[in-house]
Amino acid sequence: MSKERILDAADKLFVEKGYDATSVRELAQEADVNIAMISYYFGSKENLLEEMILRRTQHTRAKIEEFKQLDLHPMEILDQMIDLYTEKILYNKKFHLMLHRELSLSQREELHERIIGILEGNWQHMKSIIQNGQNEGIFREDVDVEMVVLTLFGLINQCTQGKITRRMILKGPSENEVHDRLKSHLKNILRNHLLVK
Structure with missing residues (x-):
């Protein structure tokens, strides 16, 4: 499921790089989803x-x-x-x-x-x-x-x-x-x- 993949990507990248250093584009690439999916499920990087x-x-x-x-x-x-x-x-x-x-x-x-x-x-x-x-x-x-x-x-x-x-x-x-x-x-x-x- 895309939402779980995004959460997994956030878990990995926020921990490895830090919240501020991780872009929404990197999250989308790591989760193998369209950037719009992050907004759809979470609304913002903060909510994620x-x-x-x-x-x-x-x-x-x-x-x-x-x-x-x-x-x-x-x-x-x-x-x-x-x-x-x-x-x-x-x-x-x-x-x-x-x-x-x-x-x-x-x-x-x-x-x-x-x-x-x-x-x-x-x-x-x-x-x-x-x-x-x-x-x-x-x-x-x-x-x-x-x-x-x-x-x-x-x-x-x-x-x-x-x-x-x-x-x-x-x-x-x-x-x-x-x-x-x-x-x-x-x-x-x-x-x-x-x-x-």
């Missing part, structure tokens, strides 16, 4: 970027819903979420670097608000798991939930910075070992910080 990000987040949202349906302890759900986000972000480093680069720019504020709205849905799920654990008396009530979520995503995103990560911790271990270390570290941090003693 938004739709591409939405497509990537829908899988994550579905997995989160699966976790929430399981009869698991809140800490076990958070463990699943840490595994999910670590793998998702670290195996898609270029996409996340492109996304953060785009959101750091001062232009396209309206688009950025829409993108943040898409991402916020997943952050809210993480917050609700912690808040549910607090309501059940499993997690400490005095925990700053937003800061816990920022700590989690901040550390994972920091590990996408290849040169920094290599200099600090990749002096021998494979990338998979670093992923495992990161997951273990985050789980330990959250257990020590969240659980009622």
Whole structure:
């Protein structure tokens, strides 16, 4: 289907070249469609970027819903979420670097608000798991939930910075070992910080 081919092309070119450096003509060539098809399906390149990000987040949202349906302890759900986000972000480093680069720019504020709205849905799920654990008396009530979520995503995103990560911790271990270390570290941090003693 042409729409999916365009989204695939956007996913490839925006990640490889950056949003601004990718022309609509290049997108059409990569997708093997007429330029008018991009306008027909998306209306604009901005809308195409938004739709591409939405497509990537829908899988994550579905997995989160699966976790929430399981009869698991809140800490076990958070463990699943840490595994999910670590793998998702670290195996898609270029996409996340492109996304953060785009959101750091001062232009396209309206688009950025829409993108943040898409991402916020997943952050809210993480917050609700912690808040549910607090309501059940499993997690400490005095925990700053937003800061816990920022700590989690901040550390994972920091590990996408290849040169920094290599200099600090990749002096021998494979990338998979670093992923495992990161997951273990985050789980330990959250257990020590969240659980009622």
